[in-house]
Amino acid sequence: MNQANEGVVGPGRGRRVYKKHSKERVRCVHCVVLVLFAGCAFGSGLATAADRAELWGVYEIRLPGPQAGNPFTEVQLWGDFVQGYERLEIPGFYDGEGRYLIRFMPPRPGVWRWRTRSNVESLHERTGEVEVGPPAPGNHGPVRVAYRYHFAYADGTPFRPVGTTVYAWLHQSEALQLQTLETLSRSPFNKIRFCVFPKRYAWNTNEPDLYPFEGRPGAFDFARFNPRFFQRLEERLWQLQRLGIEADVILFHPYDEGHWGFDRMTPMEDDRYIRYVVARLSAFRNVWWSLANEFDFMTMKRDEDWERMGQLVSRLDPYGHLTSIHNGKRLFPQTRSWISHASIQNGSAVETASAAVLYRDAFEKPVVYDEIKYEGNLPRRWGNLTAEELVFRFWNATVAGTYATHGETYLSPDEVIWWSKGGILRGESPPRLAFLRQVLETAPAGGIEPVDKWQNPEYGGQPPEYYLVYLGKSAPRTWAFRLPRPPQGIGAPPREGWSYAVEILDTWNMTVTPVPGTFTVTAHGAYFFGDREGRTVELPGRPYLALRIRRIWNE
Amino acid sequence: MNQANEGVVGPGRGRRVYKKHSKERVRCVHCVVLVLFAGCAFGSGLATAADRAELWGVYEIRLPGPQAGNPFTEVQLWGDFVQGYERLEIPGFYDGEGRYLIRFMPPRPGVWRWRTRSNVESLHERTGEVEVGPPAPGNHGPVRVAYRYHFAYADGTPFRPVGTTVYAWLHQSEALQLQTLETLSRSPFNKIRFCVFPKRYAWNTNEPDLYPFEGRPGAFDFARFNPRFFQRLEERLWQLQRLGIEADVILFHPYDEGHWGFDRMTPMEDDRYIRYVVARLSAFRNVWWSLANEFDFMTMKRDEDWERMGQLVSRLDPYGHLTSIHNGKRLFPQTRSWISHASIQNGSAVETASAAVLYRDAFEKPVVYDEIKYEGNLPRRWGNLTAEELVFRFWNATVAGTYATHGETYLSPDEVIWWSKGGILRGESPPRLAFLRQVLETAPAGGIEPVDKWQNPEYGGQPPEYYLVYLGKSAPRTWAFRLPRPPQGIGAPPREGWSYAVEILDTWNMTVTPVPGTFTVTAHGAYFFGDREGRTVELPGRPYLALRIRRIWNE
Numbered sequence A, B: 001m002n003q004a005n006e007g008v009v010g011p012g013r014g015r016r017v018y019k020k021h022s023k024e025r026v027r028c029v030h031c032v033v034l035v036l037f038a039g040c041a042f043g044s045g046l047a048t049a050a051d052r053a054e055l056w057g058v059y060e061i062r063l064p065g066p067q068a069g070n071p072f073t074e075v076q077l078w079g080d081f082v083q084g085y086e087r088l089e090i091p092g093f094y095d096g097e098g099r100y101l102i103r104f105m106p107p108r109p110g111v112w113r114w115r116t117r118s119n120v121e122s123l124h125e126r127t128g129e130v131e132v133g134p135p136a137p138g139n140h141g142p143v144r145v146a147y148r149y150h151f152a153y154a155d156g157t158p159f160r161p162v163g164t165t166v167y168a169w170l171h172q173s174e175a176l177q178l179q180t181l182e183t184l185s186r187s188p189f190n191k192i193r194f195c196v197f198p199k200r201y202a203w204n205t206n207e208p209d210l211y212p213f214e215g216r217p218g219a220f221d222f223a224r225f226n227p228r229f230f231q232r233l234e235e236r237l238w239q240l241q242r243l244g245i246e247a248d249v250i251l252f253h254p255y256d257e258g259h260w261g262f263d264r265m266t267p268m269e270d271d272r273y274i275r276y277v278v279a280r281l282s283a284f285r286n287v288w289w290s291l292a293n294e295f296d297f298m299t300m301k302r303d304e305d306w307e308r309m310g311q312l313v314s315r316l317d318p319y320g321h322l323t324s325i326h327n328g329k330r331l332f333p334q335t336r337s338w339i340s341h342a343s344i345q346n347g348s349a350v351e352t353a354s355a356a357v358l359y360r361d362a363f364e365k366p367v368v369y370d371e372i373k374y375e376g377n378l379p380r381r382w383g384n385l386t387a388e389e390l391v392f393r394f395w396n397a398t399v400a401g402t403y404a405t406h407g408e409t410y411l412s413p414d415e416v417i418w419w420s421k422g423g424i425l426r427g428e429s430p431p432r433l434a435f436l437r438q439v440l441e442t443a444p445a446g447g448i449e450p451v452d453k454w455q456n457p458e459y460g461g462q463p464p465e466y467y468l469v470y471l472g473k474s475a476p477r478t479w480a481f482r483l484p485r486p487p488q489g490i491g492a493p494p495r496e497g498w499s500y501a502v503e504i505l506d507t508w509n510m511t512v513t514p515v516p517g518t519f520t521v522t523a524h525g526a527y528f529f530g531d532r533e534g535r536t537v538e539l540p541g542r543p544y545l546a547l548r549i550r551r552i553w554n555e
Helices: A030-038 A174-185 A227-242 A267-281 A303-316 A358-363 A387-399 A429-441 B030-038 B174-185 B227-242 B267-281 B303-316 B358-363 B387-399 B429-441
Strands: A005-008 A051-054 A059-064 A077-083 A086-094 A099-104 A110-118 A127-133 A143-146 A150-153 A163-165 A191-195 A213-216 A219-225 A246-252 A287-292 A342-345 A367-371 A403-406 A459-462 A466-470 A478-480 A482-484 A499-506 A511-514 A519-524 A528-531 A536-538 A545-551 B005-008 B051-054 B059-064 B077-083 B086-094 B099-104 B110-118 B127-133 B143-146 B150-153 B163-165 B191-195 B213-216 B219-225 B246-252 B287-292 B342-345 B367-371 B403-406 B459-462 B466-470 B478-480 B482-484 B499-506 B511-514 B519-524 B528-531 B536-538 B545-551
Touching (some): A059 A110, A077 A099, A086 A110, A099 A267, A163 A367, A174 A227, A227 A246, A227 A267, A267 A303, A387 A403, A387 A429, A387 A459, A387 A466, A403 A429, B059 B127, B077 B099, B086 B267, B099 B267, B163 B367, B174 B227, B227 B246, B246 B267, B246 B303, B267 B303, B342 B358, B387 B403, B387 B459, B387 B466
Parallel strands (some): A051 A127, A163 A191, A191 A246, A342 A367, A367 A403, B005 B059, B163 B191, B163 B403, B191 B246, B246 B287, B342 B367, B367 B403
Antiparallel strands (some): A077 A086, A077 A110, A086 A099, A110 A127, A213 A219, A459 A466, A478 A536, A482 A528, A499 A511, A499 A519, A499 A545, A519 A528, B059 B099, B077 B086, B086 B099, B143 B150, B213 B219, B459 B466, B466 B545, B478 B536, B482 B528, B499 B545, B519 B528
């Protein structure tokens, strides 16, 4: 945890020494603290010398506390962070060995004063302050929804998800995990979906070396977390963060079926698990919450359970990290307020751009197709796309104003398949997705929007400045220059006489070829603009071409 | 209104005679009535001899009342209908010429006792009772949502919408309206979408002879309704009802742009209009409410307005008629509780069955594609589908477990286009839609459900008993018999050794050809069942074929 700024508070500063595990020490202190807050905020005599932290970094307060009894269930700890009128309640947690932590991700620069609340005297009313300075280079803050259907970091830098899945990488050997990180560092992926709980499924039958709970298969104590497991998870979050990769942390999944029982804990156990994970991880700026993978395949839970848990995450997480819930066959109602973006499994929906756009209309949120089948050769229909097909689907998603997620399922004698365990990438899609990512990252900040979604779905862009036209599996030799008149609310139409430059993108061969000369627009009927001289673009007659069309300003 | 059972109450039965229009007569009587209700219900001395009515018919109470002042705004009238523990509040309305009406659609047989409430003494505390008998032949009651994604009449008879649009037929000449009814009587359509307000649009520039409000263009009094307009509308509802046609009544639309100003009334005026229309029409069992056509093109209203009006309809309508809101380019949030089914404009979504299914997943309600472009030859891209294309889209919608709506836009020198004004049908799709309707009406009660929506969208049905496979524009010569293993929750898979009969439906030529012999299923890999002997079906090599596959029980 040496990446965090630490504010260690030594023992003996509490007014009473904690004696022994007993019911008496558990008492309500909230009322007292609330009164203090309503009064003059913090007594100055309790403040420590200011620590320093980085905007959107992690400031960690360590406090010694009781080890007896069950600190996970018996000790309550909160840190209240105040700056001006703003007050954030940060949940603390027990990290084992008598160590209690409160992790704070400063959302604003300047001085933040903090004070703890606990039902344990030695953890109660500890105070301090931290001076928050500017973010280090490369730290853009957490990712948020931007422009309704897109994403941006907190500092405004656009974020274009090009994700992958390595569902169970945390549960593989240390060597394999490090190899996965090494592969990621050379990959185009800036988001990874993975599970907290181990996975039991075809090609996934190995036991992990660490579990999130104390115990062993058949005898887990769901009331006692295993800090070592979470410490390693956090080490991985830091490593991903250094690589610029967002961690789409999957809290529940159905690939257990009672083997460990993590899929069938009681609501109280589920909620306690959520509280612990949110307390531990929410200060990491690169965390996203994925409430579940294939939620509807978890037959022991009902929609009411997911709703309760979604609201719980939303209430506990002080920073409002992106939160989603991923489906098997049935979608969760994606319009719920705690769902920041639709995380969809549906390979079919990205087979055409015209279908990919439909969920946008339905949910009015960003749509990330987080499972569109995988590049590979598995004897399963979800695991044997060609690389060409996977890249094709990404581009359909792109011009429809949505995002897609990669996964790779090439069989291997050692059953190490990237999709779930990580290791190395064997497929041909990643370099093409790197090419796509480059296109996305040089597109306008507002993101690629569908330009004429129900008529000409191959057009994405930001009219009238920028268009991306995806020609898919057709292999034309010419393309008549034309731009659709965008519907109301989507940018503006080009003006008579404006000039455009066209580039031919070969999305498979990863080349960008400028078309000589420029195109000057004039109205062509009610729905289009064409070139004033009727010019067309010569094309190489191959599939998977796109056209990038940009307005020329210097004329 | 002679189709309604009438309970005419003569003058002079009130304990006070109404004197003159004055503020004093407007007083709060609700509290008194509520106390009576909380006590012993109705005093028996006030009951009239029982009238008779038909289940789901219209029982109409006529009361004489004041004509002075503005009865539309100044007189409040309600009828409370009680049977056992059930109590329905039925809004009354002013019908002009001193006539006040309360229309009741009995939702259950037996005796219903009623009592009025009004701020006018002569209309207050009138009582009576009506004995409700069985429905007449052909009266199945109002249509409801059934099996989550489908529809059925209140008596359980499935209703499969095969609708059309004649948006402005109410605003044409009497002769044209009667011709439209005549055409409808020979058509396959069992639902018609039309507007209360007149329409001003290309090919729609004629003024109607009646308006819903008193006044004239430029000088309407939005506080005074025109009963003659509504009386004629009601005559049309009766006529449609006799033809077995549901009336999808569109309350607002954007095709006005201030010419009449019905698109830009104040919220108070909008709400008064809704109250009046709901009071007048909700006793008609064949009424559906369409809050708007192309709601998002009405730039003077915000989503909050639609939400308020949707809730108002839902609160006022005692019978819970089907209620929807139809979009232009942007969908209203279709998961709102007052929306019974998604009424969608999107031609693109029904170009494939795989796209058509997506809104079902998103909304978990019935999906009716109420505008998928029109069969015709208009110089507009929404109005020039071939008949083949329109029928093709209906079939895509069908196997995806959704419904579509017809419209016809053939140019005519007199500008009488079916789509909006009615008259005669010129297109080739209606007989093919009659064929489709027959297929739908002989399908299982649970409706056509997608069987394997994201993999084999051409399969609809109710596995393991019934399958409908639509082959669309492909023109195969053979079809390998195979049935997908349905996903969890969608019926059940066939069992080894079960037998099936296959028919070839030529959806364009409207023929049904049984395939000789039967097919006996056996598992074919992880995802399908095939014929035990590998039999295939010979096909005529034409497009627009479907296969109807039914389990044979008598073996």
